[in-house]
Amino acid sequence: MATRSGLPAACQTALSERLEAELFQALCDPIRLSLVAHLAASGRALTVTEASQCCGIHFSGVSRHLALLKRAGVVRAEKYGREMHYRIEIGALASTLRGLADALEDCWDAGRRASA
């Protein structure tokens, strides 16, 4: 659903709104990327203990990483008894990435036309 507004100013605004540092901040750590890959490949929600098995650090660190991913909207958490179930927000994440790709290209095209 690209906007294709054609106006450079509008494109830059649209792009800046999508370029959220928090998302990239969340994904810039190798351990967190392992967690994301593991959560995606599992096809289901994982507990902290299960998630910890993909990366060689203490589970307390994994707990913190998952909390950070949750704050960034990459995962969703639900509590079942004493377990915490973390599930990747696959649809939101994928459409955010695609929307960003579209916004970048729209912006570039608009800028090219304007500077021509």
Added chain:
Amino acid sequence: MATRSGLPAACQTALSERLEAELFQALCDPIRLSLVAHLAASGRALTVTEASQCCGIHFSGVSRHLALLKRAGVVRAEKYGREMHYRIEIGALASTLRGLADALEDCWDAGRRASA
């Protein structure tokens, strides 16, 4: 160009290859995101001095940020006389983001089928 291999292991491999920390590392800083937005909106290559105008920091910092973006493959640099021209790699960046979105969804779908 989604693979849709259907095999969870293959999907996880494909996903891990695309989940490069370096890219997100490059995009996790607000100043660097401003630079990316500015470069995208300009529709052309910018010098360090031009790029510096979008963010209120010393140009030496901008030079470092642009070098980092270059190492991550987000921008391309060419020297013209004493000027350095930085141009965003818009096509590569957009297709990397879309490929990542596809890989995440493929992986999730494969995992869902496997765990069903």
Added chain:
DNA sequence: AGTATACATGCGCAACTATGCAAATATATA
């Protein structure tokens, strides 16, 4: 040659981040 411009880089400092351990909290089970 001497000066000016554009950019990169070494340095030190302040702020931030990730980590493991230990302790706290919450829930289940005996």
Added chain:
DNA sequence: TATATATTTGCATAGTTGCGCATGTATACT
């Protein structure tokens, strides 16, 4: 109630990052 399990959180430490300033390097101009 006592004990075990799952997770979060406080703390200290080690490592990383971003910043401006000063300096260095390359190119252009006079």
